[in-house]
Amino acid sequence: MILTLALDAMGGDAGPEMVVKGADLALRQAKDLRLRYLFFGDDSSIEAELKKYPSLHKISDIIHSETIITNQTKPAIALRSGRKSNMGMAIDAVAKGEANAVISAGNTGAYMALSKILLKTIDGIDRPAIPAILPTIKGKTVVLDLGANIDCTPENLVQFALMGEAFARQLLDIERPSVGLLNIGSEELKGNATVQAAAQLLKEFPDLNFQGFVEGDDITSGKTDVVVTDGFSGNIALKSIEGAAKLIGHFLKDSLNGSFRGKLGYIVAKPAFRQLQTKSDPRLYNGAVFLGLKGIAVKSHGGTDFVGFANAIGVAISMIQHNFIKDIEERLSILTSKEERLPISTLTMEI
Amino acid sequence: MILTLALDAMGGDAGPEMVVKGADLALRQAKDLRLRYLFFGDDSSIEAELKKYPSLHKISDIIHSETIITNQTKPAIALRSGRKSNMGMAIDAVAKGEANAVISAGNTGAYMALSKILLKTIDGIDRPAIPAILPTIKGKTVVLDLGANIDCTPENLVQFALMGEAFARQLLDIERPSVGLLNIGSEELKGNATVQAAAQLLKEFPDLNFQGFVEGDDITSGKTDVVVTDGFSGNIALKSIEGAAKLIGHFLKDSLNGSFRGKLGYIVAKPAFRQLQTKSDPRLYNGAVFLGLKGIAVKSHGGTDFVGFANAIGVAISMIQHNFIKDIEERLSILTSKEERLPISTLTMEI
Numbered sequence: 007m008i009l010t011l012a013l014d015a016m017g018g019d020a021g022p023e024m025v026v027k028g029a030d031l032a033l034r035q036a037k038d039l040r041l042r043y044l045f046f047g048d049d050s051s052i053e054a055e056l057k058k059y060p061s062l063h064k065i066s067d068i069i070h071s072e073t074i075i076t077n078q079t080k081p082a083i084a085l086r087s088g089r090k091s092n093m094g095m096a097i098d099a100v101a102k103g104e105a106n107a108v109i110s111a112g113n114t115g116a117y118m119a120l121s122k123i124l125l126k127t128i129d130g131i132d133r134p135a136i137p138a139i140l141p142t143i144k145g146k147t148v149v150l151d152l153g154a155n156i157d158c159t160p161e162n163l164v165q166f167a168l169m170g171e172a173f174a175r176q177l178l179d180i181e182r183p184s185v186g187l188l189n190i191g192s193e194e195l196k197g198n199a200t201v202q203a204a205a206q207l208l209k210e211f212p213d214l215n216f217q218g219f220v221e222g223d224d225i226t227s228g229k230t231d232v233v234v235t236d237g238f239s240g241n242i243a244l245k246s247i248e249g250a251a252k253l254i255g256h257f258l259k260d261s262l263n264g265s266f267r268g269k270l271g272y273i274v275a276k277p278a279f280r281q282l283q284t285k286s287d288p289r290l291y292n293g294a295v296f297l298g299l300k301g302i303a304v305k306s307h308g309g310t311d312f313v314g315f316a317n318a319i320g321v322a323i324s325m326i327q328h329n330f331i332k333d334i335e336e337r338l339s340i341l342t343s344k345e346e347r348l349p350i351s352t353l354t355m356e357i
Numbered sequence: 358m359i360l361t362l363a364l365d366a367m368g369g370d371a372g373p374e375m376v377v378k379g380a381d382l383a384l385r386q387a388k389d390l391r392l393r394y395l396f397f398g399d400d401s402s403i404e405a406e407l408k409k410y411p412s413l414h415k416i417s418d419i420i421h422s423e424t425i426i427t428n429q430t431k432p433a434i435a436l437r438s439g440r441k442s443n444m445g446m447a448i449d450a451v452a453k454g455e456a457n458a459v460i461s462a463g464n465t466g467a468y469m470a471l472s473k474i475l476l477k478t479i480d481g482i483d484r485p486a487i488p489a490i491l492p493t494i495k496g497k498t499v500v501l502d503l504g505a506n507i508d509c510t511p512e513n514l515v516q517f518a519l520m521g522e523a524f525a526r527q528l529l530d531i532e533r534p535s536v537g538l539l540n541i542g543s544e545e546l547k548g549n550a551t552v553q554a555a556a557q558l559l560k561e562f563p564d565l566n567f568q569g570f571v572e573g574d575d576i577t578s579g580k581t582d583v584v585v586t587d588g589f590s591g592n593i594a595l596k597s598i599e600g601a602a603k604l605i606g607h608f609l610k611d612s613l614n615g616s617f618r619g620k621l622g623y624i625v626a627k628p629a630f631r632q633l634q635t636k637s638d639p640r641l642y643n644g645a646v647f648l649g650l651k652g653i654a655v656k657s658h659g660g661t662d663f664v665g666f667a668n669a670i671g672v673a674i675s676m677i678q679h680n681f682i683k684d685i686e687e688r689l690s691i692l693t694s695k696e697e698r699l700p701i702s703t704l705t706m707e708i
Binding site for chain 2: 141142143153156157188190197198221222223224225226227235237238239241242243244245246247248249250251252253254255256257258261262264265267268270271272273274275276277278279281282285
């Protein structure tokens with residue numbers, strides 16, 4: 007089987023140079039897999055880059071788009087260009103069955119909106135969500151949503167929980183993933199009306215390993231396999247964690263540089279520090295899936311380099327191999343059949 | 358001048374033993390200052406602890422309360438006991454001018470509500486906020502609110518900004534503190550309606566060094582001296598940062614333990630690691646002030662030990678010395694005179 011990947015060549019701060027170089031690295035990392043790339047964007051600038059990688063060139067096609075949108079294009083304009091732009095054409099290739107997945111490092115808002123229009127959401131899902139896999143003390147945790155949905159209803163959060171659970175089962179290989187709802191206290195009475203109502207719905211949900219509320223520090227302690235939250239809090243939590251990691255790294259460097267013994271100890275233990283650095287390399291966590299769509303769309307960080315972009319391609323390949331969309335559709339069929347009950351329990355709960 | 362401190366002896370998970378021991382440490386740390394303590398709670402159990410510290414005993418009074426509330430008491434019941442309980446009586450001592458500040462490690466919700474009733478808010482402030490001082494790459498940053506106010510209006514956020522600015526000027530000794538508003542992107546169009554409206558109000562505010570939106574990772578990068586947010590996002594950000602710090606510490610230990618060179622390097626650089634540990638000791642950041650009240654009320658973490666509680670007492674002393682309440686009242690007089698304009702600009706802004 008050949009896996010066909012649609013790449014938005016113009017997305018990302020570094021444009022075609024980064025995308026093509028990342029595609030080449032992903033091709034070499036894929037080893038035995040048979041890949042085919044479709045590059046969407048300005049043909050001459052893509053061709054100029056592709057020429058540098060002969061074996062990549064052989065398995066790639068360039069599809070020229072009249073309208074070019076880059077990360078400098080305003081989201082509203084990007085959106086209006088619809089399926090005529092590099093981004094829209096790449097997504098449409100998945101919608102038409104010409105590609106198995108699309109990967110873009112372009113503007114998140116435009117990419118999400120176009121994906122929703124062109125790929126459609128799975129039955130039972132109102133809005134797609136972006137999950138991230140984060141390292142924890144125990145292993146890994148899936149956190150969602152990470153910025154796609156700012157204002158969420160309790161029903162949205164329930165849908166995120168089910169998608170996150172399926173994602174953790176497939177991608178992290180956990181049989182019965184535990185699910186927690188992000189709040190500002192683990193006591194049942196804390197938090198706003200939305201998380202209270204969502205907790206009530208999740209508690210009643212059949213066959214779900216729901217563990218109640220978790221707090222910010224539970225994300226990295228690995229208390230639950232899945233952490234559910236709205237996109238506003240989720241984005242703030244994720245970025246706060248990134249920032250804290252940088253701060254500790256800075257403190258560590260400072261402390262070691264501050265004395266002769268510190269410097270010497272650093273030299274002796276250098277391989278261990280290298281290992282630590284590799285473990286927390288943000289590029290290895292690059293590649294966010296839009297969960298809840300009828301096709302596979304992966305968002306790469308706009309500011310990433312080719313290593314990060316290759317990792318995003320790797321995430322897309324892994325999603326295709328796991329036949330993820332089918333799995334999530336099955337899980338969500340419970341939701342569609344249960345849907346009529348949901349509003350009632352929202353009404354009867356006490357806040 | 359004698360500084361009189363009202364201590365809730367029954368608050369905190371460890372009760373009078375921890376509170377009295379913490380008061381003793383704070384007394385020794387205060388050196389030249391003349392302190393007087395008022396301990397509120399069950400007189401016999403306080404007396405039993407005080408006996409262990411003769412010099413502390415000499416400067417302390419015990420005020421017995423009929424109703425005892427501990428961290429096991431339900432917040433609603435704690436609240437209902439009003440000024441009759443250990444917590445209520447301690448707060449009331451400040452309201453009546455018998456003490457310069459109150460410190461409690463009791464339930465946050467009850468403590469905040471009782472403080473608001475007994476001490477009253479400063480003119481121009483609807484709700485008090487809890488700030489925290491966090492370490493950053495550049496120095497220190499004030500973040501508020503941290504859990505007192507879950508749902509906030511744009512006007513609440515503006516009030517937090519002004520209080521945070523005064524707090525940073527006084528406690529961090531910064532002449533013209535820069536202020537950022539926490540959001541999920543630094544672009545002007547991002548975020549929910551509340552932060553959008555708050556940003557508009559802050560931009561128009563005279564004589565305020567407002568820098569626009571900041572993101573989660575900007576908290577620890579020290580981009581601005583003050584980071585303003587609602588209590589829900591603020592609490593999640595703070596706890597996520599705490600959790601991330603623990604995770605990196607865990608990774609570091611793991612990497613160093615994983616090889617002979619790592620272990621050796623650790624032994625050589627041990628003093629540097631000790632320094633790092635001291636720098637990130639959460640007990641040194643314990644002691645959250647309720648900003649916006651007409652009296653000084655400091656909340657200690659419920660699970661802290663005597664070192665953390667002593668630090669909370671230190672925060673209260675520092676607030677008294679800076680004559681903080683007067684300073685903030687002056688800053689807020691601008692707000693009261695400007696108040697009529699605020700609703701209009703909320704209406705005219707484009708979301």
